[in-house]
Amino acid sequence: xxxLRRPRxxxxxxxxxxxxxxxxxxxxxxxLAGMAVSIDLQPRSFIILATTTSARDSxxxxxxVPYFQSDTGIGVRYTAVGTGQALDLGSRGDADVVFVHAxxxxxxxxxxxxxxxxxxxxxxxxxxxxxxxxxxxxxxGLTNATIAFERIRTTxxxxxxxxxxxxxxxxxxxxxxxxGYTPSTTNDTWYKESGQGMxxxxxxxxxxxxxxLSDDGTFLVHSANLDLRIDVQHDPALRNFYSVIPVNPSVHxxxxxxxxxxxxxxxxxxxxxxxxxxxxAGGVRPFQPDGQDLCx
Amino acid sequence: MTDFSEILQIVGLSILVSGTSTLIGSVVGxxxxxxxxxxxxxxxxxxxxxxxxFYGFPPVLAGLLxxxxxxxGGPLGFLGFLFTPIGMILAQSVIVMPIVMGITISAMMTxxxxxxxTSLALGANERQWRTTALHDARVGVFTAVMVGxxxxxxxxxxxxxxxxxxxxxxxxxxxxxxxxxSQAHYLEATIFGIILFVIAFAVFxxxxxxxxxxxx
Numbered sequence: 146x147x148x149l150r151r152p153r154x155x156x157x158x159x160x161x162x163x164x165x166x167x168x169x170x171x172x173x174x175x176x177l178a179g180m181a182v183s184i185d186l187q188p189r190s191f192i193i194l195a196t197t198t199s200a201r202d203s204x205x206x207x208x209x210v211p212y213f214q215s216d217t218g219i220g221v222r223y224t225a226v227g228t229g230q231a232l233d234l235g236s237r238g239d240a241d242v243v244f245v246h247a248x249x250x251x252x253x254x255x256x257x258x259x260x261x262x263x264x265x266x267x268x269x270x271x272x273x274x275x276x277x278x279x280x281x282x283x284x285x286g287l288t289n290a291t292i293a294f295e296r297i298r299t300t301x302x303x304x305x306x307x308x309x310x311x312x313x314x315x316x317x318x319x320x321x322x323x324x325g326y327t328p329s330t331t332n333d334t335w336y337k338e339s340g341q342g343m344x345x346x347x348x349x350x351x352x353x354x355x356x357x358l359s360d361d362g363t364f365l366v367h368s369a370n371l372d373l374r375i376d377v378q379h380d381p382a383l384r385n386f387y388s389v390i391p392v393n394p395s396v397h398x399x400x401x402x403x404x405x406x407x408x409x410x411x412x413x414x415x416x417x418x419x420x421x422x423x424x425x426a427g428g429v430r431p432f433q434p435d436g437q438d439l440c441x
Numbered sequence: 442m443t444d445f446s447e448i449l450q451i452v453g454l455s456i457l458v459s460g461t462s463t464l465i466g467s468v469v470g471x472x473x474x475x476x477x478x479x480x481x482x483x484x485x486x487x488x489x490x491x492x493x494x495f496y497g498f499p500p501v502l503a504g505l506l507x508x509x510x511x512x513x514g515g516p517l518g519f520l521g522f523l524f525t526p527i528g529m530i531l532a533q534s535v536i537v538m539p540i541v542m543g544i545t546i547s548a549m550m551t552x553x554x555x556x557x558x559t560s561l562a563l564g565a566n567e568r569q570w571r572t573t574a575l576h577d578a579r580v581g582v583f584t585a586v587m588v589g590x591x592x593x594x595x596x597x598x599x600x601x602x603x604x605x606x607x608x609x610x611x612x613x614x615x616x617x618x619x620x621x622x623s624q625a626h627y628l629e630a631t632i633f634g635i636i637l638f639v640i641a642f643a644v645f646x647x648x649x650x651x652x653x654x655x656x657x
Binding site (some may be wrong): 165168169171172175176179193198202207222223224225226237238239341342344345347348367370397399 | 461464465467468471512513514518519521523524526527530605606607608609610622623624625
Protein backbone atom coordinates (compact mmCIF):
# COMPACT_ATOMS: atom_id res chain seq x y z
CA UNK A 146 0.00 0.00 0.00
CA UNK A 147 1.43 3.31 -0.99
CA UNK A 148 1.68 5.78 1.77
CA LEU A 149 -0.66 8.58 1.06
CA ARG A 150 0.99 11.93 1.25
CA ARG A 151 -0.66 13.92 3.88
CA PRO A 152 -2.17 17.00 2.43
CA ARG A 153 0.08 19.92 3.16
CA UNK A 154 -0.97 21.65 6.27
CA UNK A 155 -1.20 25.37 6.24
CA UNK A 156 2.16 26.72 7.26
CA UNK A 157 2.48 27.60 10.89
CA UNK A 158 3.35 31.09 9.80
CA UNK A 159 0.72 33.76 10.28
CA UNK A 160 -1.99 34.50 7.81
CA UNK A 161 -2.15 37.62 5.78
CA UNK A 162 -4.19 39.41 8.40
CA UNK A 163 -1.54 38.75 11.05
CA UNK A 164 1.18 39.96 8.73
CA UNK A 165 -0.79 43.11 8.34
CA UNK A 166 -1.03 43.53 12.11
CA UNK A 167 2.73 43.15 12.41
CA UNK A 168 3.15 45.77 9.71
CA UNK A 169 0.86 48.10 11.59
CA UNK A 170 2.77 47.77 14.86
CA UNK A 171 6.08 48.17 13.02
CA UNK A 172 4.89 51.33 11.29
CA UNK A 173 3.65 52.79 14.56
CA UNK A 174 6.97 52.01 16.23
CA UNK A 175 8.95 53.59 13.40
CA UNK A 176 6.85 56.75 13.52
CA LEU A 177 7.26 57.02 17.28
CA ALA A 178 11.00 56.36 17.04
CA GLY A 179 11.31 59.01 14.34
CA MET A 180 9.45 61.54 16.45
CA ALA A 181 11.53 60.71 19.52
CA VAL A 182 14.74 61.23 17.57
CA SER A 183 13.63 64.52 16.06
CA ILE A 184 12.35 65.90 19.36
CA ASP A 185 15.64 64.94 20.95
CA LEU A 186 17.40 67.02 18.29
CA GLN A 187 15.56 70.21 19.20
CA PRO A 188 18.47 71.87 21.01
CA ARG A 189 20.43 71.78 17.80
CA SER A 190 24.15 71.41 17.35
CA PHE A 191 24.07 72.09 13.63
CA ILE A 192 23.05 74.92 11.35
CA ILE A 193 21.01 74.62 8.20
CA LEU A 194 22.66 76.55 5.40
CA ALA A 195 20.85 77.43 2.18
CA THR A 196 23.30 78.16 -0.59
CA THR A 197 23.61 78.27 -4.34
CA THR A 198 24.70 75.39 -6.51
CA SER A 199 27.92 77.18 -7.51
CA ALA A 200 29.19 77.09 -3.90
CA ARG A 201 28.69 73.34 -3.93
CA ASP A 202 29.69 72.61 -7.53
CA SER A 203 33.00 74.47 -7.15
CA UNK A 204 33.81 72.12 -4.27
CA UNK A 205 34.28 75.03 -1.84
CA UNK A 206 31.66 74.03 0.73
CA UNK A 207 32.79 70.44 1.09
CA UNK A 208 36.25 71.90 1.69
CA UNK A 209 35.21 74.55 4.23
CA VAL A 210 32.58 72.70 6.28
CA PRO A 211 34.91 70.19 8.02
CA TYR A 212 37.21 73.06 9.12
CA PHE A 213 34.28 75.02 10.53
CA GLN A 214 33.02 71.92 12.30
CA SER A 215 36.35 71.15 13.94
CA ASP A 216 36.90 74.81 14.88
CA THR A 217 33.50 75.38 16.47
CA GLY A 218 31.90 71.98 17.08
CA ILE A 219 28.89 73.14 15.08
CA GLY A 220 27.77 70.95 12.21
CA VAL A 221 26.64 72.32 8.87
CA ARG A 222 23.81 70.81 6.86
CA TYR A 223 23.70 72.61 3.60
CA THR A 224 21.20 72.40 0.80
CA ALA A 225 22.31 73.79 -2.55
CA VAL A 226 19.48 75.29 -4.59
CA GLY A 227 18.92 78.21 -6.96
CA THR A 228 19.70 81.70 -5.67
CA GLY A 229 16.02 82.65 -5.47
CA GLN A 230 15.09 79.47 -3.60
CA ALA A 231 18.00 79.84 -1.17
CA LEU A 232 16.82 83.31 -0.14
CA ASP A 233 13.24 82.04 0.03
CA LEU A 234 14.27 79.23 2.40
CA GLY A 235 15.75 81.97 4.58
CA SER A 236 12.65 84.13 4.49
CA ARG A 237 10.52 81.12 5.42
CA GLY A 238 12.72 80.41 8.41
CA ASP A 239 13.64 77.00 7.01
CA ALA A 240 17.35 77.88 6.89
CA ASP A 241 19.43 79.48 9.65
CA VAL A 242 21.83 81.20 7.32
CA VAL A 243 22.11 81.85 3.58
CA PHE A 244 25.30 82.08 1.50
CA VAL A 245 24.54 83.49 -1.95
CA HIS A 246 25.81 85.74 -4.73
CA ALA A 247 23.02 88.01 -5.93
CA UNK A 248 23.59 91.51 -4.49
CA UNK A 249 20.30 93.02 -5.64
CA UNK A 250 18.21 90.10 -4.34
CA UNK A 251 20.21 90.15 -1.09
CA UNK A 252 19.48 93.85 -0.57
CA UNK A 253 15.78 93.20 -1.09
CA UNK A 254 16.02 90.35 1.45
CA UNK A 255 17.66 92.70 3.96
CA UNK A 256 15.19 95.50 3.27
CA UNK A 257 12.28 93.21 4.10
CA UNK A 258 13.82 92.54 7.51
CA UNK A 259 14.48 88.84 6.89
CA UNK A 260 18.23 89.05 7.39
CA UNK A 261 20.02 89.80 10.67
CA UNK A 262 23.13 91.18 8.98
CA UNK A 263 24.98 90.81 5.70
CA UNK A 264 28.71 90.33 5.41
CA UNK A 265 30.69 90.16 2.17
CA UNK A 266 32.78 86.98 2.08
CA UNK A 267 34.59 86.57 -1.21
CA UNK A 268 34.44 87.08 -4.93
CA UNK A 269 35.20 85.23 -8.07
CA UNK A 270 34.65 86.15 -11.68
CA UNK A 271 32.55 85.11 -14.59
CA UNK A 272 34.36 84.03 -17.70
CA UNK A 273 33.30 83.43 -21.28
CA UNK A 274 34.43 79.96 -22.27
CA UNK A 275 34.53 78.52 -25.78
CA UNK A 276 35.77 75.58 -27.86
CA UNK A 277 39.32 74.44 -27.22
CA UNK A 278 40.39 74.01 -30.85
CA UNK A 279 38.60 76.82 -32.61
CA UNK A 280 37.36 80.34 -31.94
CA UNK A 281 34.63 80.99 -34.52
CA UNK A 282 33.69 84.35 -33.01
CA UNK A 283 37.28 85.50 -32.60
CA UNK A 284 37.03 86.47 -28.95
CA UNK A 285 40.07 84.74 -27.45
CA GLY A 286 42.04 87.09 -25.23
CA LEU A 287 39.42 89.79 -24.90
CA THR A 288 38.84 91.37 -21.49
CA ASN A 289 35.45 92.81 -22.30
CA ALA A 290 32.53 90.41 -22.27
CA THR A 291 30.20 92.87 -23.98
CA ILE A 292 32.43 93.04 -27.06
CA ALA A 293 32.75 89.24 -26.97
CA PHE A 294 28.96 88.78 -26.88
CA GLU A 295 28.58 91.27 -29.73
CA ARG A 296 30.99 89.21 -31.85
CA ILE A 297 29.19 85.97 -30.95
CA ARG A 298 25.96 87.58 -32.12
CA THR A 299 27.33 88.90 -35.41
CA THR A 300 29.12 85.66 -36.29
CA UNK A 301 26.16 83.54 -35.15
CA UNK A 302 28.50 81.31 -33.19
CA UNK A 303 26.70 78.73 -31.08
CA UNK A 304 26.01 79.95 -27.52
CA UNK A 305 24.51 77.95 -24.66
CA UNK A 306 22.57 79.89 -22.04
CA UNK A 307 21.61 78.51 -18.62
CA UNK A 308 18.10 79.80 -19.24
CA UNK A 309 17.11 79.13 -15.62
CA UNK A 310 17.11 82.60 -14.02
CA UNK A 311 20.08 81.63 -11.87
CA UNK A 312 22.61 84.25 -10.76
CA UNK A 313 24.79 83.34 -13.72
CA UNK A 314 21.86 83.52 -16.12
CA UNK A 315 20.93 86.97 -14.80
CA UNK A 316 24.49 88.22 -15.39
CA UNK A 317 24.34 86.79 -18.91
CA UNK A 318 21.11 88.66 -19.64
CA UNK A 319 22.68 91.83 -18.24
CA UNK A 320 25.58 91.50 -20.68
CA UNK A 321 23.15 91.03 -23.56
CA UNK A 322 21.37 94.20 -22.44
CA UNK A 323 24.71 96.01 -22.70
CA UNK A 324 25.05 94.63 -26.22
CA GLY A 325 21.61 96.02 -26.87
CA TYR A 326 20.20 92.77 -28.15
CA THR A 327 17.94 90.17 -26.55
CA PRO A 328 18.59 86.78 -28.12
CA SER A 329 15.71 84.35 -28.18
CA THR A 330 15.64 80.65 -28.84
CA THR A 331 12.83 81.12 -31.35
CA ASN A 332 14.57 83.68 -33.59
CA ASP A 333 18.22 82.89 -33.09
CA THR A 334 19.23 79.39 -34.12
CA TRP A 335 22.70 79.98 -32.62
CA TYR A 336 21.26 80.63 -29.15
CA LYS A 337 20.24 77.64 -27.04
CA GLU A 338 19.00 77.31 -23.46
CA SER A 339 20.05 74.30 -21.39
CA GLY A 340 17.75 74.89 -18.42
CA GLN A 341 20.30 73.12 -16.22
CA GLY A 342 23.03 73.81 -13.68
CA MET A 343 26.46 75.20 -14.50
CA UNK A 344 28.39 71.93 -14.69
CA UNK A 345 25.76 70.32 -16.90
CA UNK A 346 25.62 73.41 -19.13
CA UNK A 347 29.40 73.40 -19.51
CA UNK A 348 29.22 69.78 -20.54
CA UNK A 349 26.58 70.61 -23.16
CA UNK A 350 28.68 73.51 -24.50
CA UNK A 351 31.64 71.16 -24.73
CA UNK A 352 29.64 68.53 -26.60
CA UNK A 353 28.09 71.05 -29.01
CA UNK A 354 31.35 73.04 -29.59
CA UNK A 355 29.74 76.21 -28.27
CA UNK A 356 30.41 79.27 -26.13
CA UNK A 357 28.88 79.81 -22.70
CA LEU A 358 29.20 82.03 -19.65
CA SER A 359 30.42 80.36 -16.45
CA ASP A 360 31.76 81.25 -13.05
CA ASP A 361 35.44 80.41 -13.10
CA GLY A 362 35.23 78.17 -10.01
CA THR A 363 32.85 75.67 -11.57
CA PHE A 364 34.70 75.80 -14.87
CA LEU A 365 38.11 75.18 -13.30
CA VAL A 366 36.86 72.26 -11.23
CA HIS A 367 35.42 70.56 -14.30
CA SER A 368 37.85 71.76 -16.99
CA ALA A 369 39.73 68.44 -17.16
CA ASN A 370 36.64 66.74 -18.61
CA LEU A 371 35.69 69.59 -20.93
CA ASP A 372 36.85 70.49 -24.42
CA LEU A 373 36.60 74.17 -23.50
CA ARG A 374 38.96 76.99 -22.59
CA ILE A 375 38.61 80.46 -21.10
CA ASP A 376 38.36 83.03 -23.89
CA VAL A 377 37.38 86.17 -21.97
CA GLN A 378 38.30 87.04 -18.38
CA HIS A 379 39.31 89.93 -16.08
CA ASP A 380 36.33 92.06 -17.08
CA PRO A 381 35.64 94.22 -13.99
CA ALA A 382 31.93 94.07 -14.79
CA LEU A 383 32.01 90.29 -14.40
CA ARG A 384 33.03 90.14 -10.77
CA ASN A 385 30.77 87.99 -8.66
CA PHE A 386 30.32 88.83 -4.99
CA TYR A 387 29.31 86.29 -2.33
CA SER A 388 27.71 87.31 0.97
CA VAL A 389 26.64 85.46 4.08
CA ILE A 390 23.38 86.42 5.80
CA PRO A 391 22.17 84.93 9.11
CA VAL A 392 18.37 84.90 9.20
CA ASN A 393 16.71 87.36 11.55
CA PRO A 394 15.62 85.50 14.74
CA SER A 395 13.08 88.18 15.67
CA VAL A 396 11.14 87.24 12.52
CA HIS A 397 11.80 83.50 12.82
CA UNK A 398 12.23 82.41 16.45
CA UNK A 399 13.17 78.85 15.50
CA UNK A 400 16.46 80.01 13.97
CA UNK A 401 19.67 78.68 15.55
CA UNK A 402 20.99 82.22 15.62
CA UNK A 403 24.15 81.59 17.67
CA UNK A 404 25.30 78.97 15.18
CA UNK A 405 24.35 81.12 12.19
CA UNK A 406 26.26 84.12 13.56
CA UNK A 407 29.22 81.93 14.38
CA UNK A 408 29.28 80.70 10.79
CA UNK A 409 29.07 84.23 9.35
CA UNK A 410 31.83 85.46 11.65
CA UNK A 411 34.00 82.42 10.97
CA UNK A 412 33.73 82.88 7.19
CA UNK A 413 34.85 86.51 7.46
CA UNK A 414 37.52 85.80 10.11
CA UNK A 415 41.19 85.56 9.29
CA UNK A 416 40.94 81.80 9.51
CA UNK A 417 37.98 81.49 7.14
CA UNK A 418 39.38 84.03 4.72
CA UNK A 419 42.76 82.34 4.44
CA UNK A 420 41.08 78.96 3.90
CA UNK A 421 38.96 80.46 1.10
CA UNK A 422 41.99 82.15 -0.45
CA UNK A 423 43.95 78.92 -0.39
CA UNK A 424 41.22 76.75 -1.86
CA UNK A 425 42.58 75.21 -5.02
CA ALA A 426 40.53 73.70 -7.83
CA GLY A 427 41.87 72.53 -11.16
CA GLY A 428 45.27 73.93 -10.22
CA VAL A 429 43.98 77.45 -9.61
CA ARG A 430 42.51 79.48 -6.75
CA PRO A 431 39.10 80.54 -7.97
CA PHE A 432 37.97 82.57 -4.95
CA GLN A 433 39.41 85.86 -3.82
CA PRO A 434 38.61 86.59 -0.18
CA ASP A 435 37.18 90.05 0.41
CA GLY A 436 35.47 89.37 3.72
CA GLN A 437 34.31 92.02 6.11
CA ASP A 438 32.49 91.19 9.34
CA LEU A 439 29.37 93.35 9.43
CA CYS A 440 27.52 91.23 11.99
CA UNK A 441 26.97 92.26 15.61
CA MET B 442 34.54 62.25 -3.98
CA THR B 443 32.05 59.93 -2.45
CA ASP B 444 33.76 57.22 -0.42
CA PHE B 445 32.53 53.77 0.47
CA SER B 446 31.09 54.58 3.91
CA GLU B 447 29.16 57.47 2.40
CA ILE B 448 27.73 55.20 -0.29
CA LEU B 449 26.67 52.75 2.42
CA GLN B 450 24.99 55.57 4.30
CA ILE B 451 23.15 56.70 1.14
CA VAL B 452 22.02 53.16 0.42
CA GLY B 453 20.90 52.63 4.02
CA LEU B 454 18.91 55.85 4.06
CA SER B 455 17.27 55.00 0.73
CA ILE B 456 16.08 51.65 2.05
CA LEU B 457 14.99 53.13 5.40
CA VAL B 458 13.04 56.01 3.86
CA SER B 459 11.40 54.04 1.07
CA GLY B 460 10.78 50.99 3.25
CA THR B 461 9.18 52.98 6.04
CA SER B 462 7.03 55.02 3.68
CA THR B 463 5.92 51.83 1.94
CA LEU B 464 5.02 50.40 5.34
CA ILE B 465 3.06 53.49 6.34
CA GLY B 466 1.47 53.81 2.91
CA SER B 467 0.42 50.14 3.08
CA VAL B 468 -0.87 50.23 6.62
CA VAL B 469 -3.13 53.11 5.62
CA GLY B 470 -3.72 52.19 1.99
CA UNK B 471 -4.63 48.49 2.33
CA UNK B 472 -7.47 48.92 4.87
CA UNK B 473 -8.80 51.93 2.97
CA UNK B 474 -8.70 49.92 -0.24
CA UNK B 475 -10.49 46.99 1.43
CA UNK B 476 -13.12 49.34 2.78
CA UNK B 477 -13.74 51.00 -0.57
CA UNK B 478 -13.89 47.65 -2.38
CA UNK B 479 -16.20 45.85 0.05
CA UNK B 480 -18.55 48.59 1.15
CA UNK B 481 -21.18 49.81 -1.19
CA UNK B 482 -21.60 53.53 -0.85
CA UNK B 483 -22.37 56.48 -3.03
CA UNK B 484 -19.34 57.88 -4.79
CA UNK B 485 -17.39 54.65 -4.55
CA UNK B 486 -16.42 54.79 -8.20
CA UNK B 487 -15.38 58.37 -7.73
CA UNK B 488 -13.04 57.44 -4.86
CA UNK B 489 -11.62 54.69 -7.01
CA UNK B 490 -11.02 57.04 -9.92
CA UNK B 491 -9.32 59.52 -7.61
CA UNK B 492 -7.06 56.78 -6.26
CA UNK B 493 -6.08 55.82 -9.80
CA UNK B 494 -5.57 59.45 -10.73
CA PHE B 495 -3.02 59.72 -7.95
CA TYR B 496 -0.92 57.08 -9.75
CA GLY B 497 -0.09 59.88 -12.11
CA PHE B 498 0.49 62.42 -9.35
CA PRO B 499 3.87 64.00 -10.09
CA PRO B 500 6.22 63.42 -7.12
CA VAL B 501 7.57 66.97 -7.46
CA LEU B 502 4.06 68.27 -6.83
CA ALA B 503 3.62 66.01 -3.81
CA GLY B 504 7.04 67.23 -2.69
CA LEU B 505 5.98 70.85 -3.05
CA LEU B 506 2.80 70.27 -1.03
CA UNK B 507 4.62 68.47 1.77
CA UNK B 508 7.33 71.15 1.68
CA UNK B 509 4.75 73.90 2.15
CA UNK B 510 3.16 71.98 5.03
CA UNK B 511 6.47 71.24 6.78
CA UNK B 512 8.06 74.63 6.11
CA UNK B 513 8.40 76.85 9.20
CA GLY B 514 5.56 79.03 7.97
CA GLY B 515 3.36 76.01 7.25
CA PRO B 516 0.85 74.26 9.51
CA LEU B 517 3.32 71.61 10.72
CA GLY B 518 6.40 73.83 10.60
CA PHE B 519 6.83 73.77 14.37
CA LEU B 520 7.78 70.09 14.20
CA GLY B 521 11.02 70.91 12.38
CA PHE B 522 10.65 67.96 10.00
CA LEU B 523 11.79 69.80 6.87
CA PHE B 524 15.18 68.61 5.58
CA THR B 525 15.00 65.48 7.76
CA PRO B 526 14.43 61.82 6.84
CA ILE B 527 11.09 61.97 8.67
CA GLY B 528 9.89 64.66 6.29
CA MET B 529 11.02 62.53 3.35
CA ILE B 530 9.13 59.53 4.75
CA LEU B 531 5.97 61.60 5.12
CA ALA B 532 6.27 62.88 1.56
CA GLN B 533 6.85 59.42 0.11
CA SER B 534 3.97 57.98 2.14
CA VAL B 535 1.71 60.50 0.41
CA ILE B 536 2.81 59.07 -2.92
CA VAL B 537 2.74 55.39 -1.94
CA MET B 538 -0.62 55.39 -0.17
CA PRO B 539 -2.92 56.00 -3.19
CA ILE B 540 -1.02 53.45 -5.27
CA VAL B 541 -1.40 50.73 -2.63
CA MET B 542 -5.01 51.72 -2.10
CA GLY B 543 -5.86 51.71 -5.81
CA ILE B 544 -4.34 48.32 -6.57
CA THR B 545 -5.89 46.87 -3.38
CA ILE B 546 -9.32 48.05 -4.53
CA SER B 547 -8.83 46.36 -7.89
CA ALA B 548 -7.59 43.13 -6.31
CA MET B 549 -10.43 43.01 -3.79
CA MET B 550 -13.12 43.76 -6.32
CA THR B 551 -12.19 40.77 -8.45
CA UNK B 552 -12.76 38.32 -5.59
CA UNK B 553 -15.58 40.16 -3.94
CA UNK B 554 -18.35 39.31 -6.37
CA UNK B 555 -18.19 35.53 -6.32
CA UNK B 556 -17.18 35.31 -2.70
CA UNK B 557 -19.74 37.46 -1.04
CA UNK B 558 -22.85 35.31 -1.43
CA THR B 559 -21.05 32.04 -0.78
CA SER B 560 -19.52 33.27 2.46
CA LEU B 561 -22.71 34.65 3.82
CA ALA B 562 -24.62 31.52 2.77
CA LEU B 563 -22.13 29.47 4.77
CA GLY B 564 -22.92 31.55 7.80
CA ALA B 565 -20.02 33.92 7.87
CA ASN B 566 -20.46 37.26 9.53
CA GLU B 567 -19.31 40.51 7.95
CA ARG B 568 -15.95 40.47 9.67
CA GLN B 569 -15.21 36.88 8.68
CA TRP B 570 -16.23 37.70 5.16
CA ARG B 571 -13.82 40.63 4.95
CA THR B 572 -11.01 38.47 6.32
CA THR B 573 -11.72 35.76 3.75
CA ALA B 574 -11.89 38.24 0.92
CA LEU B 575 -8.61 39.82 1.99
CA HIS B 576 -7.04 36.36 2.19
CA ASP B 577 -8.24 35.54 -1.32
CA ALA B 578 -6.95 38.80 -2.71
CA ARG B 579 -3.62 38.59 -0.92
CA VAL B 580 -1.55 38.18 -4.08
CA GLY B 581 -3.04 41.32 -5.51
CA VAL B 582 -2.61 43.22 -2.26
CA PHE B 583 0.95 42.03 -2.07
CA THR B 584 1.52 43.32 -5.59
CA ALA B 585 0.13 46.66 -4.46
CA VAL B 586 2.74 46.88 -1.71
CA MET B 587 5.54 45.95 -4.11
CA VAL B 588 4.47 48.53 -6.69
CA GLY B 589 4.31 51.09 -3.87
CA UNK B 590 7.87 50.30 -2.86
CA UNK B 591 9.00 50.48 -6.47
CA UNK B 592 7.53 53.94 -6.76
CA UNK B 593 9.10 55.09 -3.48
CA UNK B 594 12.64 53.86 -4.09
CA UNK B 595 12.72 55.23 -7.64
CA UNK B 596 11.22 58.69 -7.16
CA UNK B 597 13.35 61.78 -6.84
CA UNK B 598 10.95 64.73 -6.75
CA UNK B 599 9.73 64.64 -3.16
CA UNK B 600 12.97 63.59 -1.50
CA UNK B 601 14.85 66.34 -3.32
CA UNK B 602 12.46 69.11 -2.31
CA UNK B 603 11.57 67.96 1.20
CA UNK B 604 14.95 66.41 2.03
CA UNK B 605 17.15 69.05 0.43
CA UNK B 606 19.74 66.47 -0.69
CA UNK B 607 21.91 67.27 2.34
CA UNK B 608 25.13 65.31 2.28
CA UNK B 609 25.25 62.72 5.06
CA UNK B 610 21.73 63.55 6.18
CA UNK B 611 19.08 63.39 3.49
CA UNK B 612 20.94 62.26 0.39
CA UNK B 613 19.44 59.11 -1.09
CA UNK B 614 20.32 57.16 -4.21
CA UNK B 615 18.02 59.05 -6.57
CA UNK B 616 19.08 62.50 -5.39
CA UNK B 617 22.72 61.40 -5.52
CA UNK B 618 22.15 60.41 -9.15
CA UNK B 619 20.64 63.81 -9.95
CA UNK B 620 23.55 65.54 -8.25
CA UNK B 621 26.17 63.51 -10.11
CA UNK B 622 24.45 64.17 -13.43
CA SER B 623 24.33 67.90 -12.72
CA GLN B 624 28.10 67.74 -12.19
CA ALA B 625 28.46 65.79 -15.43
CA HIS B 626 29.86 62.85 -13.41
CA TYR B 627 28.10 60.30 -15.58
CA LEU B 628 30.15 57.34 -14.39
CA GLU B 629 29.27 57.94 -10.72
CA ALA B 630 25.63 58.52 -11.65
CA THR B 631 25.57 55.21 -13.50
CA ILE B 632 27.14 53.39 -10.56
CA PHE B 633 24.49 54.77 -8.22
CA GLY B 634 21.87 53.73 -10.77
CA ILE B 635 23.18 50.17 -10.81
CA ILE B 636 23.17 50.07 -6.99
CA LEU B 637 19.56 51.26 -7.02
CA PHE B 638 18.64 48.56 -9.50
CA VAL B 639 20.37 45.84 -7.48
CA ILE B 640 18.59 46.92 -4.28
CA ALA B 641 15.21 46.94 -5.99
CA PHE B 642 15.93 43.50 -7.40
CA ALA B 643 16.98 42.13 -4.02
CA VAL B 644 13.92 43.54 -2.26
CA PHE B 645 11.50 42.21 -4.86
CA UNK B 646 13.21 38.82 -4.91
CA UNK B 647 12.92 38.64 -1.12
CA UNK B 648 9.26 39.66 -1.15
CA UNK B 649 8.42 37.16 -3.86
CA UNK B 650 10.14 34.43 -1.88
CA UNK B 651 8.03 35.33 1.11
CA UNK B 652 4.98 35.04 -1.04
CA UNK B 653 6.03 31.73 -2.58
CA UNK B 654 6.62 30.27 0.87
CA UNK B 655 3.08 31.06 1.77
CA UNK B 656 3.95 33.52 4.49
CA UNK B 657 1.69 36.03 2.88
